Amino acid sequence: MNVVVVGSGIAGLTAALHAHESGHAVTVVTKGALGDGCTGFAQGGVAGVYGPHDSRDQHAEDTLVAGAGLSDDAAVDVLVADGAARIAELIARGVAFDRSPDGELLLGREAAHSHARIVHAGGDATGAAISAALVAAVRRTTITVVEHAFLTDLVVGSGATQGIRILRPDGPRTLEADAVILATGGAGHLYAHTTNPLGATGDGIAAALRAGAAVADLEFVQFHPTILGAGPAFLVSEAVRGEGATLIDDEGRRFVFDTHPDGELAPRDVVSRAIARQAAAQGSPVRLDATLLGAETLAHRFPTIDRITRERGFDWSREPIPVTPAAHYLMGGIATDLDGRSSLPGLFAVGEVARTGVHGANRLASNSLLEGAVFGARAAAVLGAPWPRRAAPPVSQAVDLEPAASAGSFTRAALQRLMWDEVGLIRTDDGLRHALSTIRAWSAAAGPEADPSTVGPGAVDEREDANLLLLAEATACAALARTASVGAHFREHSLIGAR
Structure with a gap:
């Protein structure tokens, strides 16, 4: 098969390497340089190596508790069952996790874990070590790498994904594919304050939304303390x-x-x-x-x-x-099954761009790198297999609310401040309605310019703004639709501080 992987963090590069090793022709497309993205910034480590008195069952239980009852049991079982193999694979690919003088892996503990079960590298440089090893592994193969390429849209025909459209410094291109694996990360730059690198503008989720793929749980945004x-x-x-x-x-x-x-x-x-x-x-x-x-x-x-x-x-x-x-991590995203398949045939999603069901309403620390490795490998393993009739359930969270009569001028900074104030750590019904009506007013004022496909060929920042605006509306809708507080989605009668 001809496989295009969009994104070059742990999920994308794991998927690309597994697909290549299975004999597929693989192209990796990345927004910046190979290895850019959130993976390289990860400090804590990878959960899943079990020390004395610990077990897979206890890791699963901690994941479910952190997820506030909304994690998918089957997805969590897959995560903890495949974890040891994926960590061993990272070691085989050259990740030098920290070890004791006698050669044993050093295990750390983080919040909501009942045991020390997290491997780390370079103390607090785990993500950088993983990224470097996977980039080197890809460079040693015949995988085609297309750097500095902005994903503008998916190519869809006959009800299936047939490739992607990208924008490079030398102009637009279309890459045909039998399967597309999105690994484009999250959307931290919806918010005024975020740990995410500048490229985390929700491009993959926005492209999937425009193509008609189901998304879920966008209201669950994790804020790192x-x-x-x-x-x-x-x-x-x-x-x-x-x-x-x-x-x-x-x-x-x-x-x-x-x-x-x-x-x-x-x-x-x-x-x-x-x-x-x-x-x-x-x-x-x-x-x-x-x-x-x-x-x-x-x-x-x-x-x-x-x-x-x-x-x-x-x-x-x-x-x-x-x-x-x-703002740190998006638990929701493109809805997938246990093998990364979306509701749109031919489209896979892995890593933070995906909603696998593992995290529920709140991600357990150090499960993100693990999820990327586990589900990246699983997606590659089913390439070429028949597409299930319903790989992921359709999700509808429409909210009937008119645009605000007066919303001021749209800028990215204004959107980020609005999302921080009203769709952030603590939410209210009035605040969410204010946010959604304002976002809709901005979208209406933008008109066709809000569609990235109509933006000028060199205006990547305008395309990012359009993606953020689309995703902000979907996130506010999801937050309004979920009326009860759970996990990272917290609603009360008054906000902290004045608007």
Whole structure:
């Protein structure tokens, strides 16, 4: 088969390598350079290597608990069953996970995990190590790589995916394919504050929406609790809290225990909301106190974080550092079955762009890299197999709401601020309706220009804006349709702070 993989993180490159090794002709298309994207920024690690007193069943249970009852049992079973093989494969491809002096893999613990089961590389440089190894593996093959190529749309004919349209610096191109595997990541830049790199503008999900593929769970956006509260967004890994760092208010009190008995190691949505509320109440950022770990441990276990915090004027071995939440991971996306097949024949989705059912309403820490590897391999394994009659269920979350009469001018910054304020950590019915009506007013004002297929050939930023606007409407609709609070989707009667 002629297979096009869009995206070059862990999910896309795993899929590409498995497809190539199965004899398919593979082309990898990537928005930036090969290996760009979220994978390289991942600090924590990969869950799934089981130490003493731990098991697959306990990993599954932790995943289900974090997912707030909305994870798909079958998808979670697949994740934990395939995890060890995928981690072994990463090691075979050259990922040097950290080991003890006697050669045993070092296992870390993060929030909502009942045991230490997370492998890491370079202390807090796991994603960079994985990305480098997979890029090198691809470079050693005959896989065709097309870099600096922006996905504009899917090519659909006779009810099936037949290829993709891309925009490169030298102009537009169409790539024909028997199967397309989307691995384009999430959409962190829907929000004013995000850990995601600049390219995370929801391009794959937007293209799938325009092609008629089903999406699901877009309301479930995970906000990472601890971003360094000074300078550009920089994630301070959950593994720091797993090693014993604490969150404190301006009086030095560990305030998260007011909300959850697990304190700093509660699920991410709980910790993020607790931080936001405490920061609003005291009028200043909360702080992460890692001083008890000591300078030597911090420098050895978290060398990247240690370097960045010091570059920004903090000695975190001596003083607590300010932290704040930021949009981090999209649990929803293109709805797929257990092999990455979407509702549109010929279209697969793997990694963050997909809604596999693993994460439910809230992702368990360090399951994202694992999910990319597991489902990337599974998608490649069924290439050429008959397409199921219903690979993924259609999902409809239409909301009858008129555009706002006056919404001001659209800019990306205005959209990001609107989403942060009204479709962010804490949501209200009035806020969601305000967001949706404003987004619809912007879309109506944009007219045909909101369709990326009508935008000028060189205007990638305008195409990204159109994708974000489309995805923002779908996300706000999904959030309005789910009236009960669950996991990362939290609704109450008043917002933190003024609009």
